[in-house]
Amino acid sequence: MTGLPTPTFVETSYGRLAVYSAGSNTSLPAIFCIHGNSSSSEIFRPIFQSGISATRRVLSFDLPGHGESENAKDPERTYTMPAYAKAAAEVLQKLEIPKVVVLGWSLGGHIGVEMLPLLPGTMKGLVMFGSLLVSLYPQPLDDERTRWNLRQDHSKEELEGFARGGTGGPYEEWMARACIRTDPKARCVLFQNLGYADCSDQQRLAAETSVPTMVIVGNDEPHLDNGMIKGLKYGNLWSGEVIDIPGGQHCPLWEKPEIVIPKLEKFLADVDN
Incomplete structure (x- = not known):
């Protein structure tokens, strides 16, 4: 059972995409949430169920090839970080959102950074957690994680294991369903183009932006090097430091919402002012 609002669907040049919306205050920047690889908007349930939607509009969308959104008709054009960013920008344009804070988890954080040059004057804040931004590489990566994602023949058991590793819990069955539902081509194309091809130098974009940026890591992050993230x-790091969440792993918002939500509310208040 989903804890999100019933989705509406937005037609974009990247397909028909599912959008979830709560709240209606348009005087403050909306918060626009972007999920990670092989997940869905359900990961943002803690935000939708918080008091944030009482003060502003809360939005999320399922990436192309994920969740309730349709699979790409042209995977090579659609399943890269820059393409996801353009799809997200199209959604905001279609919804006529004038001001936005973009919040991204894992892959979503990368997408948020890719959106910076697409939304000059519109993006008022950026929040990332579980995201180690990439620079540009001379050739595609060839590590174990990349090779796994390049495959398109995973068993249901393998995908369930991947889903279980995405957060430190609590694990819920929707996580496996979302992973199994994801278009296998989405993982493959994403990792073929990670830090390569049309991917931006995300580290440079983050370093040069004046947009207030909140970066969150879990103290017990199992997949990424927090030292590298820090x-x-x-360019404009909120609070002057990367925020550690005690007991948080790859998705502190899901694992420790009682810690993350108040910090997010403070960031939003600072952006508003």
């Missing part, structure tokens, strides 16, 4: 340059 060592990157951010």
Whole structure:
């Protein structure tokens, strides 16, 4: 059972995409949530069920090839980070959102950074958690994680295991369903183009932006090097430091919402002012 509002659907040049919306205050920037690889908007249930929608509009969308959104008709054009960013920008344009704070988890954080040059004057804030931004590589990556994602023949058991590793819990069955539902080509094309091809130098974009940026990591992050995340340059890092969440893993919002939501509310208040 979903804890999100019933989706509406937006037609974009990247397909018919599912959008979830709560709240209606248009005087403050909306918050626009972007999920990670092989997940869905359900990961943002803690935000939708918080008091944030009482003060502003809360939005999320399922990436092309994920959740309730349709699979790409042209996977090579659609399933890259820059293409996801353009799809997200199209959604905001179709919804006529004038001001927005973009919040991204994992892949969603990368997409949020890719959106910076697409939304000059519109993006008022950026929140990332579980995201180690990439620079540009001379050739595609060839590590174990990349090779796994390049495959298109995973069993249901493998995909369930992937879903279980996405957060530190609580695990819920929708996570496996979302992973199994994801177009296998989405993982493949994403990792073929990670830090390569049309991908931006995301580290440079984050270093040069004046947009207030909140970066969150879980103290017990199992997949990424928190030292590397903290060592990157951010042009306008909120609070002057990357925020550690005690007991958080790859998705602190899901694992420790009682800690993350108040910090997010404070960030939003600062952006508003």
